[in-house]
Amino acid sequence: MEQLKNESETELQNQSEAEMRDEKYMKEALKQAKKAYALEETPIGCVIVHEGKIIARGYNRRNTDKSPLAHAEISAIKKASKKLGDWRLEECTLYVTLEPCQMCAGAIIQSRIPRVVVGCMNPKAGCAGSVLNLLDVQAFNHQAEVKTKVLEEECSLMMKQFFRELRAKQKMKKKSLLSE
Ligand SMILES: [Zn+2]
Numbered sequence: 001m002e003q004l005k006n007e008s009e010t011e012l013q014n015q016s017e018a019e020m021r022d023e024k025y026m027k028e029a030l031k032q033a034k035k036a037y038a039l040e041e042t043p044i045g046c047v048i049v050h051e052g053k054i055i056a057r058g059y060n061r062r063n064t065d066k067s068p069l070a071h072a073e074i075s076a077i078k079k080a081s082k083k084l085g086d087w088r089l090e091e092c093t094l095y096v097t098l099e100p101c102q103m104c105a106g107a108i109i110q111s112r113i114p115r116v117v118v119g120c121m122n123p124k125a126g127c128a129g130s131v132l133n134l135l136d137v138q139a140f141n142h143q144a145e146v147k148t149k150v151l152e153e154e155c156s157l158m159m160k161q162f163f164r165e166l167r168a169k170q171k172m173k174k175k176s177l178l179s180e
Contacts, residue, residue, distance in 0.1 A: 022095070022117050025049055026151040029095045029119065032059040032072060033158055039064050040166075043158050046072035046096040048080040048089065048113075055092070056080035072096060073104035077111050088112045095119075097155040099126030099148070105134035109142050118148045119155030 025047055032045025036059040044060040058075030062068065073096055081087050089111045097119040100108065105127040108116060116135060118128055127134040128146050135144040 022147065022150045025054070025093070025095045026097070026117065026119055026155070028054060028057070029072075029097050030151065030154060030158065032057050033097045033155075036060040036072070037158065037162060043162050044072045044096070044098045046076040046094065048076050049093045049095065050080070050084065050089075050091055055083045069103070071101065071104050073100055074107055077107050077113075081111065090114060093117060095150075098122050098159065099128045099130055100135075101125050102127045102132070102134060105132075108135060108144055109140060112142050113144055115145045116147070117150050118146065119150060120152045120159065121148060 028047045029045045032047065033043040034045070036045060037043040039061065041060045041063055046058045047054050048056040056076040056079035058072040058079065060072050061070040061075070064070070073094065076094070077089065080089055080092060092113050093115040094108060094113050095117045099118050099120070099122040100116070101122075116128065121130050123130050125131060129148065135146050137143070
């Protein structure tokens with residue numbers, strides 16, 4: 001009985017340790033998202049963790065780089081592959097503040113990343129369960145385990161604040177154009 005209790009306690013402890021670890025790395029992804037924010041880009045950030053260490057970071061630079069490929073995940077996947085000297089990222093976990101789009105979910109499957117941790121969902125474009133779940137198509141040769149809603153509040157608040165500011169800026173611009 002005592003042993004059973006200890007076992008379930010250890011399990012609980014492991015569970016909360018894993019949760020804390022996921023939150024810790026999501027905070028790092030949020031730091032990346034802030035870099036995008038500072039460039040007036042939609043604030044999306046990503047980190048890739050290998051053997052308990054962050055090996056790659058990335059943030060959205062779509063406007064800055066004038067490229068539809070410049071998503072946070074793609075940039076981090078490129079860096080991680082370079083760092084490990086392998087296109088296969090089989091022992092990595094990818095953390096991203098917003099649910100990946102179809103391109104990034106595709107790159108996650110292509111790079112064999114086994115685990116993806118997502119901050120907030122993207123109902124209109126997300127491909128990790130919202131519009132589609134490209135990370136869990138049994139007909140493909142690889143699937144990734146997905147954990148969603150880690151630090152969801154922080155991640156979605158940052159997005160909301162960004163779009164609120166963007167709308168206010170656009171309104172101001174319109175006003176100043178009208179008064180010219
Ligand atoms: Zn994407």
